[in-house]
Amino acid sequence: MHKTVFVILILTCLFAGCNNSNQSAMNENNTDTSALNRKWWKEAIVYQIYPRSFKDNDGDGVGDLKGILSKLDYVKSLGIDVIWLNPIYSSPNGDNGYDISDYQNIMQQFGTMADFDALLKGMHDRGLKLVMDLVVNHSSDQHEWFKQSRSSRDNPYRNYYHWWPAEKGQPAHRYSFFDVNGEAWKYDSLTNAYYLHYFGDFQPDLNWENPKLREEIFNMMKFWFAKGVDGFRMDVIPFISKDTTFPPLPAEYNGDFIKYYAHGPHLHEYLQQMNKEALSKYDVMTVAEGIGLSTDDAHAIVDEDRHELNMLYHFEGVSLGYLPNQFKVPDPKGYDLLEFKNIYSKWDSVFENKGWGTIYLGNHDQPRMVTRWGNDSGEFRGLSSKMLTTFLMTMRATPYYYNGDELGMNNIKFDKIDDYRDVESLNMYKQIKDKGGDLQAFLNAQKISARDNSRTPFQWNNSSNAGFTTGKPWLKVNPNYKTVNVAAEEKDSNSCLNYFRKIVKLRKDNLVLVYGKYTLLDKENPQVYAYTRELNGKKILVLLNFSSKPATANINIDLTSSNLLIGNYASANNTTALRPYEAVVYELK
Numbered sequence: 409m410h411k412t413v414f415v416i417l418i419l420t421c422l423f424a425g426c427n428n429s430n431q432s433a434m435n436e437n438n439t440d441t442s443a444l445n446r447k448w449w450k451e452a453i454v455y456q457i458y459p460r461s462f463k464d465n466d467g468d469g470v471g472d473l474k475g476i477l478s479k480l481d482y483v484k485s486l487g488i489d490v491i492w493l494n495p496i497y498s499s500p501n502g503d504n505g506y507d508i509s510d511y512q513n514i515m516q517q518f519g520t521m522a523d524f525d526a527l528l529k530g531m532h533d534r535g536l537k538l539v540m541d542l543v544v545n546h547s548s549d550q551h552e553w554f555k556q557s558r559s560s561r562d563n564p565y566r567n568y569y570h571w572w573p574a575e576k577g578q579p580a581h582r583y584s585f586f587d588v589n590g591e592a593w594k595y596d597s598l599t600n601a602y603y604l605h606y607f608g609d610f611q612p613d614l615n616w617e618n619p620k621l622r623e624e625i626f627n628m629m630k631f632w633f634a635k636g637v638d639g640f641r642m643d644v645i646p647f648i649s650k651d652t653t654f655p656p657l658p659a660e661y662n663g664d665f666i667k668y669y670a671h672g673p674h675l676h677e678y679l680q681q682m683n684k685e686a687l688s689k690y691d692v693m694t695v696a697e698g699i700g701l702s703t704d705d706a707h708a709i710v711d712e713d714r715h716e717l718n719m720l721y722h723f724e725g726v727s728l729g730y731l732p733n734q735f736k737v738p739d740p741k742g743y744d745l746l747e748f749k750n751i752y753s754k755w756d757s758v759f760e761n762k763g764w765g766t767i768y769l770g771n772h773d774q775p776r777m778v779t780r781w782g783n784d785s786g787e788f789r790g791l792s793s794k795m796l797t798t799f800l801m802t803m804r805a806t807p808y809y810y811n812g813d814e815l816g817m818n819n820i821k822f823d824k825i826d827d828y829r830d831v832e833s834l835n836m837y838k839q840i841k842d843k844g845g846d847l848q849a850f851l852n853a854q855k856i857s858a859r860d861n862s863r864t865p866f867q868w869n870n871s872s873n874a875g876f877t878t879g880k881p882w883l884k885v886n887p888n889y890k891t892v893n894v895a896a897e898e899k900d901s902n903s904c905l906n907y908f909r910k911i912v913k914l915r916k917d918n919l920v921l922v923y924g925k926y927t928l929l930d931k932e933n934p935q936v937y938a939y940t941r942e943l944n945g946k947k948i949l950v951l952l953n954f955s956s957k958p959a960t961a962n963i964n965i966d967l968t969s970s971n972l973l974i975g976n977y978a979s980a981n982n983t984t985a986l987r988p989y990e991a992v993v994y995e996l997k
């Protein structure tokens with residue numbers, strides 16, 4: 409480059425000051441990054457689409473594949489790289505697609521295989537990758553395998569599932585997530601035997617100890633890879649291997665059945681086999697729903713040398729702030745930021761030298777991020793939502809970002825059980841009712857924690873049903889769609905949506921935000937989450953006020969000459985004093 413041009417460029421950067429103007433200068437792709445073990449899925453931002461609620465094309469009130477296709481330009485405009493789609497396979501929908509009746513077909517309500525092919529092409533044409541949901545701990549009871557399996561004890565498919573012959577007596581108790589009685593064994597008189605279902609009784613558990621079943625699954629995965637799918641998010645994958653003698657729950661698990669389920673005897677052997685037979689043949693990414701896994705277990709699954717999976721997402725963060733031993737009942741005191749910081753710092757350190765992490769605050773199983781972790785009151789909804797987005801986009805882990813969070817969508821907070829559609833809420837209500845429990849207390853807790861809060865239709869504009877459908881939506885639309893919607897936020901340079909786009913670009917332009925070393929500062933500050941990210945001499949400071957009160961970060965860093973990269977207030981003052989829910993990201997000089 410000519411010297412004068414170079415000087416002019418530098419001066420332009422200096423005078424432009426903050427925000428995005430200096431991002432190309434911040435781009436570190438020219439520096440030596442060979443030691444980073446770079447991978448596309450480490451640098452990607454994953455955007456999760458809940459197909460049932462994203463966009464309805466045919467007016468039946470349920471989202472569909474053509475609807476998603478019609479909105480791909482919007483998705484592309486966010487700047488994300490990878491789309492994770494919740495299950496779109498044939499399903500009777502007892503659990504919104506997590507009960508699959510045919511793994512190689514598309515759910516009728518969502519469209520056809522031709523629609524899928526068009527959608528995948530539409531994504532690839534735009535440089536977007538697709539990650540599908542792999543739900544193979546269980547199938548639907550309407551799957552042909554299960555129909556065969558239950559038909560007779562000597563059917564060739566019998567041991568595709570777990571059966572316990574009744575003449576052996578009652579099987580040892582196993583807990584179920586979605587059973588009205590909490591019982592995971594269901595008696596079937598047809599063959600005088602019980603079958604196992606960790607989730608609903610319509611979701612029988614597949615028998616992974618059977619090599620034929622494993623082969624079927626790996627072939628099915630290859631079917632989708634051959635179509636060009638770029639990876640899988642693996643539903644409750646830690647649960648697949650079981651001790652088929654089904655002993656009483658071992659005492660060491662001390663009532664923690666989830667942990668027991670996640671530590672089956674052959675889990676790693678099966679994942680290694682899956683890797684060898686299917687995953688290793690393609691350039692794809694994998695992420696385990698890491699339910700029941702602790703930091704101690706993490707490397708066993710994602711350590712590259714073990715050839716299992718790439719990433720997992722843990723449940724420690726999202727379990728915070730609920731009362732112990734109660735079903736998702738929020739602690740009236742809220743959650744403790746010190747614990748929050750501890751959890752996320754601990755998980756960062758697990759992958760400091762090996763493996764790779766994920767970061768998320770919302771998904772289809774969690775309530776809306778801004779309600780749960782921020783503040784959804786009118787005054788603070790936008791600010792706190794942007795603050796949480798800043799956290800997600802500046803941590804050393806692949807962000808999984810849930811559709812609608814970029815608009816600052818919040819919990820709908822239903823008053824009546826009749827408004828809910830989720831099997832989890834409906835069954836828990838029945839359970840409490842049968843026991844004569846406090847139903848009003850349950851409904852109050854669900855306003856914060858129920859899964860349907862994040863499953864309400866996506867808010868496109870202020871026309872009826874938020875532009876989601878011309879029919880009757882399968883789940884009510886949040887009435888705040890009149891103001892919280894894409895069309896309105898497109899026009900507002902200060903909106904959550906435009907903030908999301910800016911910070912996505914910032915992350916994409918700065919390798920330090922992906923790979924840079926994370927250091928927690930001001931650990932004991934109960935209001936502020938402060939940390940630095942460092943790579944190859946570049947140092948970024950992130951300050952997040954998680955409270956509705958002004959706060960100060962005690963960090964002994966003079967910010968006067970620092971360069972503000974992004975902030976959620978109109979201007980920033982280069983000090984450590986933060987306004988309510990303020991988020992600022994500086995490049996330190």
Ligand code: TEU
Pocket residue numbers: 503506543585607643644697699772773832859
């Ligand atoms: O979730 C796993 C799971 O255990 C959830 O039930 C989770 O604990 C719960 O939602 C928290 O309230 C996966 C899927 O993500 C979920 O949507 C399915 O319902 C479930 O598996 C069964 O497939």
